[in-house]
Structures are given as structure tokens and as C-alpha cells.
Amino acid sequence: MFTAIAVKICIFAVCELLMKKFDEYIEVQGARAHNLKNIDVSIPREKLVVITGLSGSGKSSLAFDTIYAEGQRRYIETFSAYARQFLGGLERPDVDKIDGLSPVIAIEQKTTSKSPRSTVGTITEIYDFLRLLYARASDAYSYETGERMVSYSDEQIKELIIQDFKGERINILAPVIRSRKGHYRELFEQISKQGFLKVRVDGEILDLERGMKVDRYKTHDIEIVIDRLQVGEGDDLEKRLMESINTAMYHGEDVMMVLGHGKEEARFFSRSLMCPTSGVSYPNPEPNTFSFNSPKGMCPHCKGLGTxxxxxxxxxxxxxxxxxxxxxxxxxxxxxxxxxxxxxxxxxxxxxxxxxxxxxxxxxxxxxxxxxxxxxxxxxxxxxxxxxxxxxxxxxxxxxxxxxxxxxxxxxxxxxxxxxxxxxxDCPECNGTRLRKESLYFKVNGKNIAELAHMDVTELAHWFEVLPKELSTKQFKIAEEILKEIKARISFLLDVGLDYLSLNRSSKSLSGGEAQRIRLATQIGSQLVGVLYILDEPSIGLHQRDNERLINSLASLRDIGNSVLVVEHDKDMILEADYVIDIGPKAGKHGGEIISQGTPDEIMKHRTLTADYLSGEREITVPKERRKGNGHELTLTGCTGNNLKNVSVTFPLGKMIGVTGVSGSGKSTLINETLYPILNAHFFNGVKKPKPYKKIKGLEHIDKVIDINQSPIGRTPRSNPATYTGVFGEIRSLFAKTPEAMIRGYKPGRFSFNVAGGRCETCKGGGLRVIEMNFLPDVYVECETCQGKRFNRETLEIRYKGKSISDVLEMTINEAVEFFENIPKIYQKVKTIKDVGLGYITLGQQSTTLSGGEAQRIKLATELSKRDTGNTFYILDEPTTGLHFEDIRILMDVLNSLVEKGNTVLIIEHNLDVIKMVDYIIDVGYEGGKGGGQIIAKGTPEEVAEHKKSYTAKFLKKELE
The missing domain is CATH 1.10.8.280 (ABC transporter ATPase domain-like)
Known part of the structure; x- marks a missing residue:
């Protein structure tokens, strides 16, 4: 008996310990997704945890493909069997066990809606509260006269008529036609059948006659004469007046007119909002009146798109x-x-x-x-x-x-x-506001809803700060709770460094980092507790000045009882984390292991690449001297696009140029939307219209422009590094020249997975089958016929050095460099991909699985493998996205080699390791949004670092010291 009790006590103690452990940690055991090598890891709960390591080491495989994938699968399993049949079954990630897992929310860079109807205001829900505010507490004004609109109850209309027309003989009219052409014979007959004897046509009261009509080519105003009476006193008059008002409102669709005897101008009354002078009426406002996604609010010309x-x-x-x-x-x-x-x-x-x-x-x-x-x-x-x-x-x-x-x-x-x-x-009807005319004449403190949506977040925050003092007591009582919600959400946007955005900014135009921080602000606003948040490099595109605010936002998510897991390379973020997990030691097949974990101080005691860069053992060194360039310049003058304030800027050629400045200061407008479209149109007849500028000089000193951005290299799994760089064409030709292929008569097309003949026809060469998930994104599963190899059996029988065409596509770039070292055309291209730090990806890796930074480096490698002229102008937008300190060093070596050949490399960047290495800096600021758009400093990094008002200078000076 005592033994049984002791066993029970032991079991209870073990269970209690396990429960306590699960309360404190998320336990991952045997994770093998992608390149992860059967790893076990304990992630502390309710802490800010950073996963770091080289690009391709397995960070996202652990955070997203293992932990988030399991959380998503468990969530779908909670649905009823009926609901699950529409969603399909999500495969369990390749992991033995995950314990202590909370509900998971992933905030990635690719999840923002690309709908033209989606804006910053709609994503953050601020615009929804604005619509509610305007529906409940706005004043309406006439678009004809600018007068304040009025609305009356029937009782009020009766009292006003008795008061204002006392002793007068009046006509009560119901307007049925307002300024429209037509002969209206049928209308007159219909009015006559209803028992009315007179109508007022274009200001003249006429007796209704059989077959009556008017000139069909002129515009007319027609009112039914409902009643003619003398305004006096007494119950009988009031009763008759109320009946006439009801009848007039019925036929006039809630609008009626009163015309004094011998007068030409009638007075309008309406149950709805109405202009007392012109008679223009609006329906009573509701939230949808201010929605550009509803027929009640959208501009009818552009259907609410604004363009x-x-x-x-x-x-x-x-x-x-x-x-x-x-x-x-x-x-x-x-x-x-x-x-x-x-x-x-x-x-x-x-x-x-x-x-x-x-x-x-x-x-x-x-x-x-x-x-x-x-x-x-x-x-x-x-x-x-x-x-x-x-x-x-x-x-x-x-x-x-x-x-x-x-x-x-x-x-x-x-x-x-x-x-x-x-x-x-911009739509000529609504001037880009997206809303119908009536919606724009409802105002709060003199501003319509479109004017608020056009303000940047900083300006909007100030407007709402002073608004309560400007509202009437009645308006404030109605709006008090709405204002609290709006102010809270605005403050969250400020906290994540998005003060320069406006609510009407289209979500399509947001960068990955901006979109992610907007979703972060929305999640902070939701005030959920007990959730595991997983973020993918939230610091992308963020100036060092705003990093602290972002870290504080993540800390506030943690402090209310959530676990925050961040995949990140930013030094400040790593040092401020509660716990760091470093994955490595290298990338691809040579990564996928936990090489160190602990607090930032504990991490720095280990001898890893990350620890060495954090502690200063390794660093990206500042060049001993800056390049002098080739003496030529490209000068752009009079740029006024977006927030640029008549900017003129000179780009010295033959140098590495860094364009810096706080987020939203105007860097992308100046370079991506003004300079690049001008150069692209000049050299390649590009059709994208540049933002306004006056003139450009020095085009004769360069012979082409290449923009290397982070857009995907392809949008389907059929696109991959081999096809994008063109090396796959050479590989197919090589396979077609093998003895076995020549005997069988196979041509290069036989080895293409996009052409019928050699490909697997079940998956049409995709290697995957698409399962439509209805309410969720499509899911891709491995083809059961070819097991993901893409080709049919006959094609796979052709071997080069013992490898089939499918085997080659499965090779990493590092393996391909060795395999094709004796084939110059292939070797040169794959070696270039390796040189930009992508040796760990495979030749056939689906483009949909590549990060923005990886896609950008593949584009860079493609350009590097071509012959350069020495006069090429390269433009890169934040090439350090997704890069570890060591990866940045490799990338800068590649970019420096381009400049050494005489080319010009222009980099839009926030990363100080890059900024300190450039030859010339153009700093844009001072602030973001309307406070930016000026060139505030230019020169070598040493010269810019001495600038007193530049935010970049403040941080750069510390870095150079």
C-alpha cells in the first residue's frame, strides 16, 4: 500500500516538474526541417528570444518551418471535421515533439495584402474607427453653398412653418424632378391619377392637363403642389399641416418645399441632412458612408481605388x-x-x-x-x-x-x-481621395476624413491631441471612447518607427520591414496575452535612431505575458534580448546545429562568428583611404516627388555611394522613383514615369544602369536560381551532348521541366502538386509519381559523371562549383553565385522559398557573371537584408570589386557596417515624411560624421571611432 502511495507521489511530482518546465520553456525535440540536424532546443517562455546565425544556417527553418508550422497545424486541428474538409490536412513538420507551445502568430515580411484597396489605415483598423467617428460626431456641409446642413423632424418642420410663415398663404410642394431632361408625359399622368390638380414646373404653378408634357431637350425642375393654405392658428390647421407634410415627404422622398404666395424662391425642409438654400440633401451618415470599399462611400468613377x-x-x-x-x-x-x-x-x-x-x-x-x-x-x-x-x-x-x-x-x-x-x-472626380463627393463634406473640426488619411502619423497624433478641446460637449461625449482607441493605435505606429506613413498609403507600396512593423503595431493594439509571436527581421529598413523604439515595442509585447521569438541579425536587438540562440556553424548543409545559446553576455563567451562580431574580436574594417572616383559626375536637379523639397544632388562616378537617412526621409523617392526611371528610360527605353524633376546632366559618362532590388526572381516553384541566372540552359546542353543522349536523339529541350517530353507529366515538371486550400494560401505537396524529381524515368537515365539532371538541380552551389570546374561557361556563373555568399542554396531551389536578400544576391550574381563595361551604374536597395555580419563582409568584397573596375555602385542602406565602407555619403532628412525630403549632409563618411544635426552622423561617428 505504502509502495503504491509512494509511486503516486513520485508520478505527481514528475508531472508537476514537467508542467512547471512547460510553463517556463517551449521544448523542441528532434527538429529536422530542411537543413536542421535533429536538434533539441529549449526556448524560454515570456521572454524576448533572438535566433541568429549566418544566412541559410537554419534560423527560419526552426522558427517558421518547425515551431510556427506546428502551431498552425494544431490550430486547424481544433476545427470541426466539417470545416477541416475545406482546409485540407496540413502535414506535421519534421520534428519529434514540441511541448509547451502557445497559440502562435507569425509576423512575416510577405504577408501584407497586395490589394489596391488595402491601406495603412485599413490594416491597422485606425480608418475603421475614423469612419465611426465621422458617422457619429461630424458636421455636414453643402457642396453647393458650403452652408451647414440641417435636418428636421416632422414636428419641427410644422413649428417652423407656423412660426416663419404666420399669416401668409403658402404652397406645400414635393420635389419629384431635379434638373433633368425629358418630356415627362407619363409622370404628369401618374400625378393626376393620384388626385393632385396642380404642379410647379420650372418655377411656374400650372394646372395638370391631359396629355401635358414639356420640352424634352431642356432641363426641368418639377414639384407636385400638395396643398395650398393660409397659415394661422388652431388645431385644425396643425392637423392639416401635419398631413400635408407627411404627404409631401412621401412623394418628395423625405424632402419638401414651402413657397410663399407671390414669391419665387421656395424654402426646403428635409428629414435627412439638407442644404437650407439649395435643397441638396445627403442621407444620414453611417460608417459605410466613409468606406471606399462600400458602394455607399466609394467614388463612382474610380470605384474607390483613387486612381x-x-x-x-x-x-x-x-x-x-x-x-x-x-x-x-x-x-x-x-x-x-x-x-x-x-x-x-x-x-x-x-x-x-x-x-x-x-x-x-x-x-x-x-x-x-x-x-x-x-x-x-x-x-x-x-x-x-x-x-x-x-x-x-x-x-x-x-x-x-x-x-x-x-x-x-x-x-x-x-x-x-x-x-x-x-x-x-489620380481619379479626376475624387482627386485620389477614393470617396464620393458627399462623403467629403462631412467634417470634424474643419477636416474631412480624406484630409486626416492624408496626414502622416506624427501630424495625425498632434491633431487628435488638440481635438477634444475643439469639440462641443455633445460631440465629445459621443466621441470619447472612439478617440481613445484611435490615439492608442496611433501611438503604437509611432512606437515601431512608422511616424512618416500616412493612413491612405497603399499597402502595395510598403517595404517588407514596414509591412511587418504595421502588423506588429496592430498586434500590440490587440493586447493578446499568452501568445507566441514569431517575427522575421523586424528591424529591416529601420534607422538606428528608431531601433530603440522597436525594441521597446517588442519588450512591451513580452511584458504583458507573451513570448516573442525574433529571427534577427541586428546587433542592438541581439544585445537587448533576454535569450539568444545561435545556429550554425556555417550555412546550408554545413549549418543546422545549435552552436551556442544563452543570455547575450553568455553568448559572447563562446568562440563563434556571431560572438566574435558582437565582442569586437572580428569587424568589418574601415578602408584606409576613400576612392577618388573617375572625376565625372551625374547631377540631378529640381526633384519634387512625394516629400522631396526641390532637391538637387550630385553623384560622383567611379565610387561606392551610400544614400542614408531615417525611414521615410525620401531616399527611395529620390533613387528608385526618380533617378532609376530616368536612367532606365535613357538606356533601355523604360516606360516607368519618373517623379517630377527639372534636368539631369552627365548621362554620357555611364553606359547602362542595373537595379538590383529584392523583388522575387519568380512567383512560382518553377523558377529557381539555375533558370534565373541562365546556367540551366548550359547544363541542359551539356546533358544533350552525353553519348547516351546522342544515341537516343535527345535534344536540350528533353532536359527542361517546362517542356513536354522529358518532364513528369503528372506534375507537369513542377515536382509538386498544388492543393487549393480555399480560405488559406495554396499548399504544395510532393508529386507521387516522380517523388519531386520533375522528370520522367527515361530522362533520369541520362547521366553526366554519374549524376542525373535532377541530381544536378539538388546540388548546392558549393557542390556545383566543384562538379563543373572543367566547364568554363557553367563554372563562371555558379562561382559568381558562390562569391556573393549563396553557396548554401541549391541550383533548383524554388524561388518562392528564397528571402528578399537571397533573391537580391542572385540578381547581383547574374549581373556579375556578365561582362561589365567599367561605366555601369548599379543601384542596390538595402542589400544587407537577411545578412549576418560575416555575409555583409563577403558582399562588400564583391561590391568593392565592381567599383575597382571603374563602375559606380549606389547603395540605399541603414547598416553602419556598409555606410562606413562607402566612399561618398548622401544623407537625406532631417525627419521622415513631411519633415524630410532634403539633402542634409554629403561627403566622405568622416566628413558626414561631423555634421551636427544629422541622425546618421551621430551613430556613424561612434562606429568610426
Missing amino acids: VHEVNLNKIIPNDKISIRNGGIAPIGEYKKNWMFKQLELIAERFNFKLSDAVKDVPKEAMEMILHGGNEKFDVVSKAMGITRSFKIEFEGVINFITNQYEEGGTASIKRWAKDFMDKN
């Missing part, structure tokens, strides 16, 4: 010296025997010109018909035969055709074709 696509005549006629026959009208192309050119030949005959004439010589009337269309019959008399022939032109017009194809074209390719001849402009 419209309009045909650009310069794209239709790029060169008016070319004839129509030779392709002078670009959408039509060169002469073909089709219906379009038959109509053009008729137009040419009608207006007496030839299709071989230059477009500029075509008569104006003919060009009008060609562009805008028309229907016309005309006769042609044959002088030789004396015969008259009749012809009919029925031409839609090139502009109308393009517009119709864009709006109603069935396929995406047709829409893309039409879009090539159009420009995206």
Missing part, C-alpha cells in the same frame, strides 16, 4: 513621322489584311489621305475618327466608270478599343496589353 487608367496618346503614337501602314499607331501595328485596316482604308478614302502618309500629315478630322471612333456613310464617285458607290464607316476608335479591352477584356494578357498604352493617374 484610373487613362490612355496616353504618346504611347499610342510614339513617333508621328512613321506612317500608319508601317506601325505609326502602335496598338494596331504594321499593315495586315484584317477588319481594322479595312476600316482605316475607308477612313483614308473618306478624308483623302493614304495609309502610307506619316501620321503627322493625316488630317485632324481623320485622326479624331481613328482615335475616338465614329459612324458615317459617304459616297464615292468613280470618274472613270461614272458610278457612285456608298460606303459605311463603323469604327470603335483606338482609344475606346484599348479602354474597353482594359475594363472588359476577358484574360489577364489582354488587360496587360491594354495597360501598356495607359497611364495610372
Whole structure:
């Protein structure tokens, strides 16, 4: 008995210890996702934990592909069997066991909606509270007269009529037609059948007559005369007046008019909001009145998008010296025997010109018909035969055709074709506000909702700070709770360093880091407790000045009872963490192990790459002297796009240039949206319109521009580094030259997974099958026929040095460098990929699994493998994204080699390890948003570091010391 009790006590004690352990740690055992080598790790709960290590070492595999994937799977398992049938089954991640796991929320860089209807305001829900504020506490004004709108109850209308028209004879009218054309015979007959005897037409009271009508080509105002009475006193009058008011409101759709005897101007009354002078009325406001996603609030012209696509005549006629026959009208192309050119030949005959004439010589009337269309019959008399022939032109017009194809074209390719001849402009009806006219005339403290959405967050915070003093007592009582919610959410955006954004900023235009910090601010606002948050490099795109605020935001998430797990390389973030997990020792197959873990102080005692850089044992050294360049300059003047304040800037050529400044200061506007489109249009006829500028000088000193950004190298699993860099074409040719392939008659196409013949036809060469998840993103599962190899059995039988084409695609770049060292064309390209620090990825790795930084370096490698001219202008936007300190050192070696050959490399960057290595800095500021847009410092890093007001200078000076 005593033994049994002792066993029970032991079991209870063990269970209690286990429960306590699970309360304190998330226990991961046997994680093997991707390159993880069966690792075990204990992650402390309710702490700020940073996972760091070299790029490709396995950080994301642990955080997202193991911990988050298991959390997501467990969440879906809580659904009913009925709901799960629509979601499909999520496979368990390759891990033995995970204990102590809380509900998981992943805040990644790729999860922001790309819908044109999604804005910063809608993502953060601030705009939803603004809509509620305007629906409950705004004042309405007339768009006709600017007067404040009024609305009355029927009782109030009766009292006003008795008070203002006492002793007068009045007509009570119900407006039924307002400023519209038509003969209205049926309307008059309908009014007569309802028992009314008189109507007021265009200010004149008339007796209703049988068959009565008015001039159909003029605009008319028509009101029914409901009653005519003398305003006096007594119950009978009040009763009659109320009945007449009810009848007038019924026929006038909640609007009525009172016309004094012998007067021309009638007075309007409405149950809804109404202008007392013009009679313009609005429906009573509700939240949807201010939503650009609802028919009640959206601008009817642009459907709430704020922009419209309009045909650009310069794209239709790029060169008016070319004839129509030779392709002078670009959408039509060169002469073909089709219906379009038959109509053009008729137009040419009608207006007496030839299709071989230059477009500029075509008569104006003919060009009008060609562009805008028309229907016309005309006769042609044959002088030789004396015969008259009749012809009919029925031409839609090139502009109308393009517009119709864009709006109603069935396929995406047709829409893309039409879009090539159009420009995206602000909607002329709503001026980009997205809302219908009436919605913009509801105001709080003199501002409409679109004006608030246009303010940056800092300005908006100040406006709401002073607003309570400007509201009436009644308005403040209504709005008090709404204002608390709005202020709280605005403060969260300020805390994560997004003070420069405006609420109407489209989510499509946000960088990965900005999108992630917006979601972080939203999660802080939700005040959830007991959740595991997993973030992927939230410091991306953030200036050192704002890093502290971001770290404090993550700490506040932790302090309310959440666990925060961050994949990060930022030095400040690592040092401020409660616990650090370092994965390595190298990348790819040589990584996937926990090489050190503990507090930041404990981590620095280990001899790892991360520890060495944190402790200062290793560092990216500052160059002993800065390059002098080639003496030439590129000068851009008068830039005024977005927040740029008439900026003029000189770029010295033959140097490495760093463009710095706080987030939102105008760096991307200056470089990506002004300089690059100008250079791209000059060298490659790019069609993207640059932001406004005056002039550019020095183009003759460079011969091409290359923009290496972080957009994906492909959007489907079929795209991979081998196909993007072009090396796969060489590999396929190599396989086609093997003896066995030549005997079988296989050509290079046989080894393509995009061409029928050699590929697996079950998955069409994808290696994966797509399972549509309905409510969630599509899931890809391995093809059961080829087991992910992409090719059929016959193709896989062809071997080069013992490897099939599928084996080659599975090789890491490091392995491929050794394997193809005797094939120069292949070796050169794969060696370049290795040189930019991507030796750990595989040749056939799906582009959808590559980070933004990895995609950018593949693009860089592709450009490096080409012959450079020594006069190329390279533009890179934050190339250090996702890079460890050691990876940054490797990348800078590559970029330095480009500059050594005479090229110019321009880098938009916040990372001080990069900034201190450039030859010339252009610092943009002072603040973000409206407080930015100026060049505040320029020169060598040493010169800029001495600037007193630059935020970059403050941090750079410490780094150089």
C-alpha cells in the first residue's frame, strides 16, 4: 500500500516538474526541417528570444518551418471535421515533439495584402474607427453653398412653418424632378391619377392637363403642389399641416418645399441632412458612408481605388513621322489584311489621305475618327466608270478599343496589353481621395476624413491631441471612447518607427520591414496575452535612431505575458534580448546545429562568428583611404516627388555611394522613383514615369544602369536560381551532348521541366502538386509519381559523371562549383553565385522559398557573371537584408570589386557596417515624411560624421571611432 502511495507521489511530482518546465520553456525535440540536424532546443517562455546565425544556417527553418508550422497545424486541428474538409490536412513538420507551445502568430515580411484597396489605415483598423467617428460626431456641409446642413423632424418642420410663415398663404410642394431632361408625359399622368390638380414646373404653378408634357431637350425642375393654405392658428390647421407634410415627404422622398404666395424662391425642409438654400440633401451618415470599399462611400468613377487608367496618346503614337501602314499607331501595328485596316482604308478614302502618309500629315478630322471612333456613310464617285458607290464607316476608335479591352477584356494578357498604352493617374472626380463627393463634406473640426488619411502619423497624433478641446460637449461625449482607441493605435505606429506613413498609403507600396512593423503595431493594439509571436527581421529598413523604439515595442509585447521569438541579425536587438540562440556553424548543409545559446553576455563567451562580431574580436574594417572616383559626375536637379523639397544632388562616378537617412526621409523617392526611371528610360527605353524633376546632366559618362532590388526572381516553384541566372540552359546542353543522349536523339529541350517530353507529366515538371486550400494560401505537396524529381524515368537515365539532371538541380552551389570546374561557361556563373555568399542554396531551389536578400544576391550574381563595361551604374536597395555580419563582409568584397573596375555602385542602406565602407555619403532628412525630403549632409563618411544635426552622423561617428 505504502509502495503504491509512494509511486503516486513520485508520478505527481514528475508531472508537476514537467508542467512547471512547460510553463517556463517551449521544448523542441528532434527538429529536422530542411537543413536542421535533429536538434533539441529549449526556448524560454515570456521572454524576448533572438535566433541568429549566418544566412541559410537554419534560423527560419526552426522558427517558421518547425515551431510556427506546428502551431498552425494544431490550430486547424481544433476545427470541426466539417470545416477541416475545406482546409485540407496540413502535414506535421519534421520534428519529434514540441511541448509547451502557445497559440502562435507569425509576423512575416510577405504577408501584407497586395490589394489596391488595402491601406495603412485599413490594416491597422485606425480608418475603421475614423469612419465611426465621422458617422457619429461630424458636421455636414453643402457642396453647393458650403452652408451647414440641417435636418428636421416632422414636428419641427410644422413649428417652423407656423412660426416663419404666420399669416401668409403658402404652397406645400414635393420635389419629384431635379434638373433633368425629358418630356415627362407619363409622370404628369401618374400625378393626376393620384388626385393632385396642380404642379410647379420650372418655377411656374400650372394646372395638370391631359396629355401635358414639356420640352424634352431642356432641363426641368418639377414639384407636385400638395396643398395650398393660409397659415394661422388652431388645431385644425396643425392637423392639416401635419398631413400635408407627411404627404409631401412621401412623394418628395423625405424632402419638401414651402413657397410663399407671390414669391419665387421656395424654402426646403428635409428629414435627412439638407442644404437650407439649395435643397441638396445627403442621407444620414453611417460608417459605410466613409468606406471606399462600400458602394455607399466609394467614388463612382474610380470605384474607390483613387486612381484610373487613362490612355496616353504618346504611347499610342510614339513617333508621328512613321506612317500608319508601317506601325505609326502602335496598338494596331504594321499593315495586315484584317477588319481594322479595312476600316482605316475607308477612313483614308473618306478624308483623302493614304495609309502610307506619316501620321503627322493625316488630317485632324481623320485622326479624331481613328482615335475616338465614329459612324458615317459617304459616297464615292468613280470618274472613270461614272458610278457612285456608298460606303459605311463603323469604327470603335483606338482609344475606346484599348479602354474597353482594359475594363472588359476577358484574360489577364489582354488587360496587360491594354495597360501598356495607359497611364495610372489620380481619379479626376475624387482627386485620389477614393470617396464620393458627399462623403467629403462631412467634417470634424474643419477636416474631412480624406484630409486626416492624408496626414502622416506624427501630424495625425498632434491633431487628435488638440481635438477634444475643439469639440462641443455633445460631440465629445459621443466621441470619447472612439478617440481613445484611435490615439492608442496611433501611438503604437509611432512606437515601431512608422511616424512618416500616412493612413491612405497603399499597402502595395510598403517595404517588407514596414509591412511587418504595421502588423506588429496592430498586434500590440490587440493586447493578446499568452501568445507566441514569431517575427522575421523586424528591424529591416529601420534607422538606428528608431531601433530603440522597436525594441521597446517588442519588450512591451513580452511584458504583458507573451513570448516573442525574433529571427534577427541586428546587433542592438541581439544585445537587448533576454535569450539568444545561435545556429550554425556555417550555412546550408554545413549549418543546422545549435552552436551556442544563452543570455547575450553568455553568448559572447563562446568562440563563434556571431560572438566574435558582437565582442569586437572580428569587424568589418574601415578602408584606409576613400576612392577618388573617375572625376565625372551625374547631377540631378529640381526633384519634387512625394516629400522631396526641390532637391538637387550630385553623384560622383567611379565610387561606392551610400544614400542614408531615417525611414521615410525620401531616399527611395529620390533613387528608385526618380533617378532609376530616368536612367532606365535613357538606356533601355523604360516606360516607368519618373517623379517630377527639372534636368539631369552627365548621362554620357555611364553606359547602362542595373537595379538590383529584392523583388522575387519568380512567383512560382518553377523558377529557381539555375533558370534565373541562365546556367540551366548550359547544363541542359551539356546533358544533350552525353553519348547516351546522342544515341537516343535527345535534344536540350528533353532536359527542361517546362517542356513536354522529358518532364513528369503528372506534375507537369513542377515536382509538386498544388492543393487549393480555399480560405488559406495554396499548399504544395510532393508529386507521387516522380517523388519531386520533375522528370520522367527515361530522362533520369541520362547521366553526366554519374549524376542525373535532377541530381544536378539538388546540388548546392558549393557542390556545383566543384562538379563543373572543367566547364568554363557553367563554372563562371555558379562561382559568381558562390562569391556573393549563396553557396548554401541549391541550383533548383524554388524561388518562392528564397528571402528578399537571397533573391537580391542572385540578381547581383547574374549581373556579375556578365561582362561589365567599367561605366555601369548599379543601384542596390538595402542589400544587407537577411545578412549576418560575416555575409555583409563577403558582399562588400564583391561590391568593392565592381567599383575597382571603374563602375559606380549606389547603395540605399541603414547598416553602419556598409555606410562606413562607402566612399561618398548622401544623407537625406532631417525627419521622415513631411519633415524630410532634403539633402542634409554629403561627403566622405568622416566628413558626414561631423555634421551636427544629422541622425546618421551621430551613430556613424561612434562606429568610426
